[in-house]
Amino acid sequence: MSSPQKTFPSHLIRLSKSCLGIEEKNAIARVLDVGYLGMGQEVMLFEKELEAFFHNSVACVNTGTSALQLALQSCGIGQQDEVLIPSITYVASFQATSATGAIPIACDIDLLTGCLDVMAARAKITPRTKAIMYVHYASGVGNRNAIFALAKEFSLRVIEDAAHSFGGCHEGRPVGEEGDIICFSFDGIKNITCGEGGAVVSSDQSVIEKVRDLRLLGVMKDTDKRYAGTRSWDFDVEEQGWRYHMSNINAAIGREQLKKIVMFGEKRRHIAHMYKELLKKLPIEFLDIDYNAVIPHIFPIIVNENKRDELRDFLMANNVETGIHYKPNHLLLKYKGNDCSHAEAFGRRVLSLPMHPDLCDDDVIHVCSLIQDRF
Numbered sequence: 001m002s003s004p005q006k007t008f009p010s011h012l013i014r015l016s017k018s019c020l021g022i023e024e025k026n027a028i029a030r031v032l033d034v035g036y037l038g039m040g041q042e043v044m045l046f047e048k049e050l051e052a053f054f055h056n057s058v059a060c061v062n063t064g065t066s067a068l069q070l071a072l073q074s075c076g077i078g079q080q081d082e083v084l085i086p087s088i089t090y091v092a093s094f095q096a097t098s099a100t101g102a103i104p105i106a107c108d109i110d111l112l113t114g115c116l117d118v119m120a121a122r123a124k125i126t127p128r129t130k131a132i133m134y135v136h137y138a139s140g141v142g143n144r145n146a147i148f149a150l151a152k153e154f155s156l157r158v159i160e161d162a163a164h165s166f167g168g169c170h171e172g173r174p175v176g177e178e179g180d181i182i183c184f185s186f187d188g189i190k191n192i193t194c195g196e197g198g199a200v201v202s203s204d205q206s207v208i209e210k211v212r213d214l215r216l217l218g219v220m221k222d223t224d225k226r227y228a229g230t231r232s233w234d235f236d237v238e239e240q241g242w243r244y245h246m247s248n249i250n251a252a253i254g255r256e257q258l259k260k261i262v263m264f265g266e267k268r269r270h271i272a273h274m275y276k277e278l279l280k281k282l283p284i285e286f287l288d289i290d291y292n293a294v295i296p297h298i299f300p301i302i303v304n305e306n307k308r309d310e311l312r313d314f315l316m317a318n319n320v321e322t323g324i325h326y327k328p329n330h331l332l333l334k335y336k337g338n339d340c341s342h343a344e345a346f347g348r349r350v351l352s353l354p355m356h357p358d359l360c361d362d363d364v365i366h367v368c369s370l371i372q373d374r375f
């Protein structure tokens, strides 16, 4: 990892960034030297290491979005089935769902956590509802137990969009260790990155086996051959597949990042605790998230909606990037139609502050003193 550098006000303090070092460079060089860039040994080893990390079965894919899509397809969810999704999430959750032919149903959120509201989800259940896509917003798990109880009551699958929450814990157990199907993203700015990448995690072997075929254009049982450096020539295909496998280069980066997750986690938690301490006297709300248990991928604060854009412009003018996680998906042209008033209020008030392991204490103090200036 590059050592945290003191950044001065004239430098841009970035919202998020990859945190890479010589180890990742060497890992890429190792793959280039071997000369096998596709899906092979490195992916197999990364999957094994992730399995040891989660104590669960893993299939790696090329993005978090494709992990979600294949998770749905692997349990038979498709044309005209309905999937309940909180409106506050990255559009990836919605696009992954509509890519299967299923209909994403935008649901309202709990304002305290930014996660799916259980009552709102219950109200949207119809005979066509097949699954809940539960998003770990800002790494928090919200009222996850109640969501599982609801899913059980209506025999729904639960696909957890845990893109934000790699490395976190829920009730003392690593996110990904238990549940139904849990999907992760390893894109450039996540808690660990592969450059691009994703993973489907489940104890349901039929899901994992299916994802392993679907990621290789539906070619059945090709994975083991790829891991042995060969491929199938005489094969069969029984359903629509996709070219969504992970490459050895991406896996090699991910393997090095995985070794750093404890250090990344400590840094991200430290930054979250600093923000909470330094901003506690201001009229700002924080999400109800246990920053001792999770590894925060983003750090959203909730401010007065009349103030949000002005504060964002002021911070940018002072070289501090911020983000808006997210514009509600039910306001997008493609997914229009549902009323989610909490999500709309949240979308107008939320502002994400810089969060990545390369931030130093002075950066965080500087961001907080700028915010203080505006209140």
Ligand SMILES: Cc1ncc(COP(=O)(O)O)c(C=O)c1O
Binding pocket: 063, 064, 065, 066, 089, 090, 092, 093, 135, 161, 163, 164, 184, 185, 186, 187, 197, 198
């Ligand atoms: C909540 C959420 N879901 C899914 C994704 C998709 O992951 P990827 O970018 O790896 O496709 C992201 C990525 O930002 C995300 O934030």
